[in-house]
Amino acid sequence: MRVPMTAGNWKMNTTIREATDLVSEMRPLLDQIENIDKVICPPFISLAAVKELIRGSSIKLGAQNVYFEEEGAYTGEISPLMLADLCEFIIIGHSERRQYFNETGELVNKKILAVLRAGLKPILCIGERLEENEAGKTEEILAEQLRLSLAGVDYPRSLIIAYEPVWAIGTGKAANSKQTNETIGFIRCKIAKLYSDEIAQNMRILYGGSINADNIAEFVQQPEIDGALVGGASLKATEFVSIVKQTSQIKGR
Ligand code: PEP
Numbered sequence: 006m007r008v009p010m011t012a013g014n015w016k017m018n019t020t021i022r023e024a025t026d027l028v029s030e031m032r033p034l035l036d037q038i039e040n041i042d043k044v045i046c047p048p049f050i051s052l053a054a055v056k057e058l059i060r061g062s063s064i065k066l067g068a069q070n071v072y073f074e075e076e077g078a079y080t081g082e083i084s085p086l087m088l089a090d091l092c093e094f095i096i097i098g099h100s101e102r103r104q105y106f107n108e109t110g111e112l113v114n115k116k117i118l119a120v121l122r123a124g125l126k127p128i129l130c131i132g133e134r135l136e137e138n139e140a141g142k143t144e145e146i147l148a149e150q151l152r153l154s155l156a157g158v159d160y161p162r163s164l165i166i167a168y169e170p171v172w173a174i175g176t177g178k179a180a181n182s183k184q185t186n187e188t189i190g191f192i193r194c195k196i197a198k199l200y201s202d203e204i205a206q207n208m209r210i211l212y213g214g215s216i217n218a219d220n221i222a223e224f225v226q227q228p229e230i231d232g233a234l235v236g237g238a239s240l241k242a243t244e245f246v247s248i249v250k251q252t253s254q255i256k257g258r
Pocket of ligand 1: 014016169173174175176177213214216235236237238
């Protein structure tokens, strides 16, 4: 049985004050929802304050990025060791980082290896661009992203995958839920081939791309989809709570 998950990617939004206000609003509501992992990923600068605010709660904390070295002359970067004191999850390879910060598959792989070494749980984002989707290359692209990202990873027990078609992120155009179920089934088969059936069956694979309180149910009703990575809608307390609640109700059945 895979524990469902909703993860909120706040991206480059919220000052420390806004982040703590948002968490204070969400905390009592999220704490009432059971049988699901609820993860919030605020910007780096708010992690420490948010960690204090969620002490004793069931909310878990994640970061949005990391560098792969442990320490040293890498001005402006944050290492997995620094994050290990603060959070449990780290989003790696988000398409915005691939697009705006030129992150390659090789860099994503170094980050995954470093995060696993530090005992943290990576949320690996993979997904095809619109032109790749239209050219029927989705599976080929995903297989290649998995191959590159997981090179040298022997046993990805704590890994979570987020399938995020690039054309669905922040566009208001979510993917088709049945098609997404098939694509996530394909990803699970690839994981089984790379590792084992047991690892594939236990791995949580999320969907991300324009999820909101109105469309989450149709996605999590699909058997392969274990939850969602949510961007824009994770910045609105009541909407995020509704997404978490619907996921827990549907997947808990
Ligand atoms: C994301 O940033 O991972 C994401 C899925 O964004 P949105 O929900 O806004 O499309």
